[in-house]
Amino acid sequence: MATGQTKEAPSPYIDPAHPNIQRWENGLVLYNDFITEEEEAAIIAAITNDDRWTASAGKRSSLHFGPHFDYTTFATSKTAYTPLPTYITDLLPRLPIQDYLPDQATVQYYPPGTGIPPHVDTHSAFREALYSLSLGSTVPMTFKRCGITEARRMRNPKRSLLKSTGTPETPMGNTSPPKAPIEETNVESWELFIPPRSLLLMTGPSRYGFTHGIRGRKFDQQNGQIVARKGRYSITMRTVTWGDDEGCNCDYPGVCDTRIREEEKQRTLAEGTKSCPR
Ligand SMILES: O=C(O)CCC(=O)C(=O)O
Numbered sequence: 001m002a003t004g005q006t007k008e009a010p011s012p013y014i015d016p017a018h019p020n021i022q023r024w025e026n027g028l029v030l031y032n033d034f035i036t037e038e039e040e041a042a043i044i045a046a047i048t049n050d051d052r053w054t055a056s057a058g059k060r061s062s063l064h065f066g067p068h069f070d071y072t073t074f075a076t077s078k079t080a081y082t083p084l085p086t087y088i089t090d091l092l093p094r095l096p097i098q099d100y101l102p103d104q105a106t107v108q109y110y111p112p113g114t115g116i117p118p119h120v121d122t123h124s125a126f127r128e129a130l131y132s133l134s135l136g137s138t139v140p141m142t143f144k145r146c147g148i149t150e151a152r153r154m155r156n157p158k159r160s161l162l163k164s165t166g167t168p169e170t171p172m173g174n175t176s177p178p179k180a181p182i183e184e185t186n187v188e189s190w191e192l193f194i195p196p197r198s199l200l201l202m203t204g205p206s207r208y209g210f211t212h213g214i215r216g217r218k219f220d221q222q223n224g225q226i227v228a229r230k231g232r233y234s235i236t237m238r239t240v241t242w243g244d245d246e247g248c249n250c251d252y253p254g255v256c257d258t259r260i261r262e263e264e265k266q267r268t269l270a271e272g273t274k275s276c277p278r
């Protein structure tokens with residue numbers, strides 16, 4: 001159900017030969033029934049058996065595989081590493097893009113009422129394809145085309161990828177006093193209901209130039225019905241770039257960490273030139 005400017009997702013393109021696959025113009029693809037109910041139950045059992053979970057009632061919690069995702073740098077840790085479990089490696093040969101495969105995964109549990117703030121996964125940290133496998137409950141995910149608001153938020157020093165104070169509960173790390181809201185009109189923003197057992201793939205603009213996030217609600221309005229959310233697990237799978245920072249030419253400099261770092265470097269140089277006594 002639309003909230004503010006957020007609308008329902010536009011109609012996807014569906015190839016009649018593959019009715020389970022929905023594609024959007026911005027590069028988003030949803031593979032419905034990517035896994036069976038039996039596979040879902042087995043994966044949930046394996047996830048819940050992991051002895052690294054710590055009690056955090058009523059909060060989103062996560063487990064990391066491959067190089068651990070670091071919520072202070074919004075990239076992967078250079079030191080913390082856990083091998084991918086077989087319930088993830090077994091899925092790799094079935095992923096739609098086989099040119100390169102995920103080597104990092106974050107498993108998250110969302111109790112009803114929790115979500116994840118809108119964010120763009122760090123451009124420089126991961127290759128293009130981002131996957132999210134959903135288990136347990138349908139949730140609406142909001143996709144918003146990035147504009148001035150996101151560019152400003154990404155440049156907030158408290159959020160900065162270099163000086164971030166972000167925590168797992170605030171991946172955008174934006175903890176400063178709110179600035180005057182920016183008037184944005186006609187910004188593309190829509191909610192897509194993501195069912196359990198589906199695989200979401202973000203590529204192109206949906207990966208680089210749209211935020212994605214989940215509002216923390218206990219109930220959702222879906223097709224005119226109020227539906228209680230259940231607990232949801234997701235497995236986000238990504239391919240680490242391993243520090244091959246070759247600059248970036250993406251079409252979204254406003255939310256590109258590589259460009260922001262370059263801006264900061266230029267600003268520091270300019271300030272150094274100004275203060276340098278002749
Ligand atoms: O839970 C999800 O499906 C998405 C999680 C996500 O966006 C992330 O971990 O970056």
Ligand SMILES: [Fe+2]
Nearest residue numbers: 119120121212
């Ligand atoms: Fe994400």
